Amino acid sequence: MTFEELIRLRQAASLHDIGKMHVDPAILRKSGELSPEELSDLRMHADKARTVIESLNWLAPIMPMITHHHERWDGFGYPDGLAGEAIPLGARIIAVAEAFDTLTGALCWRHSVEEEHALEEIRKGAGTQFDPRIVDTFLEIQPLVQPILGA
Numbered sequence: 001m002t003f004e005e006l007i008r009l010r011q012a013a014s015l016h017d018i019g020k021m022h023v024d025p026a027i028l029r030k031s032g033e034l035s036p037e038e039l040s041d042l043r044m045h046a047d048k049a050r051t052v053i054e055s056l057n058w059l060a061p062i063m064p065m066i067t068h069h070h071e072r073w074d075g076f077g078y079p080d081g082l083a084g085e086a087i088p089l090g091a092r093i094i095a096v097a098e099a100f101d102t103l104t105g106a107l108c109w110r111h112s113v114e115e116e117h118a119l120e121e122i123r124k125g126a127g128t129q130f131d132p133r134i135v136d137t138f139l140e141i142q143p144l145v146q147p148i149l150g151a
Contacts, residue, residue, distance in 0.1 A: 008065070009090045011062050017045060018053070018066065019044070019050075020048075022048040023042055027042055046066075050067055064090075065090035065091045065094060068087055069091045069094040071083070071091060073092075073127060074129070096134050096135060096138050099121070099125070099129075099130070103122075123135065
């Protein structure tokens with residue numbers, strides 16, 4: 001990646017869930033399983049991000065990363081069911097980072113898991129949920145960045 005692409009990736013990673021501002025806060029705070037309707041509403045945050053980003057022309061280059069960070073390598077993600085290399089590289093990177101962050105951080109609806117368990121879950125998702133090359137790279141650099149992040 002070029003320096004400019006890395007800057008855009010950083011912007012997209014910072015704003016990847018901006019569409020959640022259009023999701024009912026009760027859904028975001030709910031403990032327990034979401035109903036099919038609630039899950040559908042939550043999944044709309046990727047599309048709703050488009051509405052926010054479209055009004056800011058200078059963010060247009062990062063829109064694909066934000067919109068597609070919940071696509072899956074196997075094509076069973078959302079919002080568009082993209083698969084493999086059709087998913088923007090930045091979105092594939094954000095997907096792995098977000099999964100690790102979600103697994104290791106306590107949320108209102110579940111407890112965090114140990115780092116090693118989170119890494120194993122990401123390993124299991126390589127080739128189905130995640131781009132296997134991104135997973136390999138993440139697993140390779142993760143021990144190097146943990147001291148920097150203060151974990």
